[in-house]
Amino acid sequence: MFADFLKKLTDSTPETLPQEDARLALTALLVRIARSDGHFDTEERQRILAIARTRYQLSEGDAAALLEQAEQLEGEAPDTVRFTRAIKDAVAYDDRLRVIEALWQVALADGERDASEDAIIRMASNFLGVTDVDSALARQRQEEG
Template identity: 45%
Template sequence: MLNRLFTEDIDPRPLAADDAEIAVAALLVRVARADDHYHATERKRIDQVLAQLHGLGPSEAAERRAAAEMIEAEAPDTVRFTRLIKDRVPLEDRVAIIGAMWDVSLADNHRTPHEETAIRLVASLLGVTDRESAMQRQRVVGGR
C-alpha cells in the first residue's frame, strides 16, 4: 500500500476509499507525533475521528490507525504526502481533515508549537487558508 500512496507517478484516478482513509489517518498520526509525545489519548481520539469520518467500528478504526502509524513512519515527507491528498480530495474534505487534525492535536488538552506548526504546514500544503484552519480550531475548542 505504501507504494500506492507514494508512487512517483501521480495516478489521476481518485484514491480508493481505503487508501484515502489511511492517507488521512497518517496525517492525523503525523500531527499527533509532531511534539514527540504520542499519547494514548491521541491514539484514542484518532480512532474516534476515523470511526466518525468513515463509519467504522472501533476495531476497524484501530486497524486503520495502526496501518497509518506504519505508513506515517515510512512517509518520505509531508510535502509529497499532502500533494497526493490535495490532488485527489475535494477542498471541503481537506478543510474537514484540518479540523480532524486540530481535534487530535487538542485531545491531550495541550497546544504545542510543534503540533500547531505541523497543522499550519499541512493546511498550507492542502490549500486550506489560515482563516479556514482557525475556524476549524475554534469549532473543535467550542465543542469540548
C-alpha cells in the same frame, strides 16, 4: 509494504483516490501530526480512533486496523510537504477541510496547544490548500467542542 500506494499517491499525475485509500492517507496524516511533538500518547491515539469511527462509520475493530495501517504508512511516507501535497491533489476540498478539523482535534486532545503541532497544522493547511480562515475556524470549532 506501502510502496505502491505511496507511488500512486505521489505520482506526477495523481488521480482522485478511492475512498479507502483517501481515508488511509488522511488518517496517516493525523498520526503524523500526533507524533510531531515527540510523543504519541494514549489520548491522541484514542482521539484518532474516535475520529475514524465517527468520520468513516467504522467499528472499533475496523478503526483499530485503520490506525495500525496508518501508523505504518506514516512511518514510510515521504516528508510532510510531499505527503500533504499528494493528498491535496487526490482528495476533495471538503474532505481536506475535515482533515484540518481532525488535526486540530488531535492536537488539542491533550488540552494544550503545542507550538510544533500548530506549525505543522499551519504547514499542512497550506499544502492541503485549505485557507487560513477556514483553518482558524476549524480550530475554533474544536476548541469550543
